[in-house]
Amino acid sequence: DIEGCVVAMRFVRKDAVTPQLCVGVPCVAIHDLVPGVTPDCLLLYKLPYVDSIRFLKRSPQIARKRTQPTDSQQAASDALVSALMLPDDAGPTPLKVVNPIIHRLFCEVVEGGARDATVEAAGKDAGSAWVLQSIVGQRDLFDAGTAEVALGKFTDSFPVQRKKTKTRGARDDEVPADGAADPPADAVGVPTDGAAAPAPTDGAPTDVKAVEVAAAPDNAASRSAAAAHIVIERRDPSGDFRRAINGADAPTIEAALLKGREVVLVLTEESSEHFDRAGELLVAVREASASAGVAAVGAYNAFVQDVIAARFSAGRRRRFWTEQVVARKAGLITKLEAEGGAPVNVASALLEGGAAQREEPKVEEAQLDGDDMFEDMV
Incomplete structure (x- = not known):
């Protein structure tokens, strides 16, 4: 289902100090309900657990031209993608509110907004499996154990290179x-x-x-x-x-x-x-x-x-x-x-x-x- 297609992104506001990790969800199911929302829009949902999905950052190793991932990196990527996929007939249905993220979006857009504290508290109490489950769809159809194993191998294959802390000399x-x-x-x-x-x-x-x-x-x-x-x-x-x-x-x-x-x-x-x-x-x-x-x-x-x-x-x-x-x-x-x-x-x-x-x-x-x-x- 197209409602199940989501994307994780770093969304930068002009007044933001650092980028905010968000999930973008298509508006196909609600564009008839909310004036001004077209089917090609992506609704952004702010995620309160940046560190839990840091692995989604593009790896510097494969970002440069003419550089290909190794066989082990490719295998780890394929395994993670496979672990995150749901059966074709098991995509989330927003109107049934089976996806916490889509439920949060409906509250925000249709009902005029929901408080962040409720969702953020749920994210803090849950582990990375909850994050992945929320992204891909129905929790009861998601194999959290397989996904976490695949995520661990993927993270080991693509180590994140953190930027060095900037220092200032004497003015x-x-x-x-x-x-x-x-x-x-x-x-x-x-x-x-x-x-x-x-x-x-x-x-x-x-x-x-x-x-x-x-x-x-x-x-x-x-x-x-x-x-x-x-x-x-x-x-x-x-x-x-x-x-x-x-x-x-x-x-x-x-x-x-x-x-x-x-x-x-x-x-x-x-x-x-x-x-x-x-x-x-x-x-x-x-x-x-x-x-x-x-x-x-x-x-x-x-x-x-x-x-x-x-x-x-x-x-x-x-x-x-x-x-x-x-x-x-x-x-x-x-x-x-x-x-x-x-x-x-x-x-x-x-x-x-x-x-x-x-x-x-x-x-x-x-x-x-x-x-x-x-x-x-x-």
Whole structure:
């Protein structure tokens, strides 16, 4: 029955802080009773148990282009769909009020509304099986045990990747007169337990801070001694970075890329006076990452998406994003660019909400893998 077709969705109101999980139910059975309600409308029912059906969130693993689910993921999905299906002749009948959700909708639309407290209390006292039963239809025809087993396997196959909590650094007007501010607590390589900062290297001016990070090799035998310590000074960070990777082996380049990303964060968090040098270093790190292999490209894109965009793409510190990331074209590295193609200003497209602009004629193969990565953020 078409009345039994429902959909779970995240409904965002303009005045809502976070999206509200809802169930949409067709209005076929009541469009003759309520003026203005057409058969193609979906009535929204607010669900009070967001965490119970979090598994309905689209998995990041299969959201990107040309990426297919594994056999185990496909099997888990098929099993869950099968467990949620009812016989063709056993669909819920709204007029008989066999579905709590549809009953709630009728109360709201036909009778002018029902109090949320009654339904919410029922949802809190019941488990996830009640949620699934309510979504698919008649409770007495629903095999809750089979569905819960299928749901468990599905959840294990598609782990939800929670977004990192956004953090804020010192505001520009909170920076001391000497231009230095406390570094962020989550910056790698920065002491957080009261230990003194690393001393400048031999020959470095005493008024120039140098951040020294020891690379943590996954295979110590394959890394050279040069990769053990990468030093990038604040006076000329991009120059120090380029000199560190000039003619270096793969382990040294990998350590330098990691160090470069860390110094970008340190500079941007200290003061807006360092934005230009941080932007130059970000461009240098991007250029090196684009030619350093798939792992380096992925690390850079994750850094821009999860750290830079989250901290600087909005608010009072947006100037770093517009003047450094967008203007210098230091956004995501596309697959085409990593293979030697034309660069794309992904950061500009993200900020303006339009299509990315190429510096060369459009090539069909240059569709951005980064579009899907930024979809939720936009």
